[in-house]
Amino acid sequence: QVQLQGSGPGLVKPSETLSLTCNVSGGSMSSHYWSWIRQPPGQGLEWIGYVFYSGSTVYSPSLRSRVTISVDTSKNQFSLRLNSVTAADTAVYYCASLSTGDMSFDYWGQGTLVTVSS
Amino acid sequence: QSVLTQPPSVSAAPGQKVTISCSGSTSNIGNNYVSWYQQFPGTAPKLLIYDNNKRPSGIPDRFSGSKSGSSATLGITGLQTGDEADYYCGAWDSSLSVVVFGGGTKLTVL
Numbered sequence: 001q002v003q004l005q006g007s008g009p010g011l012v013k014p015s016e017t018l019s020l021t022c023n024v025s026g027g028s029m030s031s032h033y034w035s036w037i038r039q040p041p042g043q044g045l046e047w048i049g050y051v052f053y054s055g056s057t058v059y060s061p062s063l064r065s066r067v068t069i070s071v072d073t074s075k076n077q078f079s080l081r082l083n084s085v086t087a088a089d090t091a092v093y094y095c096a097s098l099s100t101g102d103m104s105f106d107y108w109g110q111g112t113l114v115t116v117s118s
Numbered sequence: 119q120s121v122l123t124q125p126p127s128v129s130a131a132p133g134q135k136v137t138i139s140c141s142g143s144t145s146n147i148g149n150n151y152v153s154w155y156q157q158f159p160g161t162a163p164k165l166l167i168y169d170n171n172k173r174p175s176g177i178p179d180r181f182s183g184s185k186s187g188s189s190a191t192l193g194i195t196g197l198q199t200g201d202e203a204d205y206y207c208g209a210w211d212s213s214l215s216v217v218v219f220g221g222g223t224k225l226t227v228l
Contacts, residue, residue: 035217044120044206044219044220044221044222045155045163045206045208045219045222046219047216047217047218047219058215058216060216061214061215061216094162094163098217099168101151101169102151102153102168102169103150103151103153103208103209103210103217104151104153104165104168104169104208105153105155105163105165105208106165106168106174107165108162108163108164109162110161110162111161111162
């Protein structure tokens with residue numbers, strides 16, 4: 001069973017870069033797409049993008065200009081970088097495994113609340 | 119404004135059945151698989167239904183999914199107070215090349 005553990009700073013200053021990492025255990029990095037999803041306080045889910053073990057990526061058009069998702073298969077982890085953050089980027093950020101077949105998120109990390117504030 | 123449309127809230131009594139609708143278009147639900155997620159306050163979403171109507175191991179058969187055209191439905195029978203949660207539908211959108219979600223439906227078990 002795949003387990004995901006996200007980590008990273010809970011507070012980021014406006015205009016700076018948000019960086020989070022997700023450690024993957026219990027599964028092969030080649031078995032899924034590895035994805036980030038965020039949820040602003042009191043709101044719904046927003047998909048950010050995914051990376052495959054090969055390094056290929058797909059991003060949400062609304063965030064594409066500011067986001068980078070990368071993978072390090074040697075460490076069984078993948079990462080999110082979101083630059084030029086504003087208060088609107090304050091959210092709980094989830095890492096999740098995305099099934100390559102039916103595009104469902106079958107395993108989720110616990111979530112990391114990131115607040116953008118000076 | 120979410121690409122997939124869900125009712126903001128539904129409610130029913132314990133033991134009853136409830137359905138939650140999810141409406142989309144041919145670019146998402148109409149031609150791709152639908153998944154459903156359950157989320158309790160302060161916790162990560164959990165996969166309930168994948169591939170339109172399949173349940174992951176450990177999900178009770180009180181939960182069911184169906185799809186017709188560009189709409190999908192989550193059904194929950196034998197409602198329990200422990201089912202009170204937010205429910206989200208999701209699907210790949212072939213036109214936008216993104217995963218899209220519904221806005222979420224809050225289930226209240228009266």
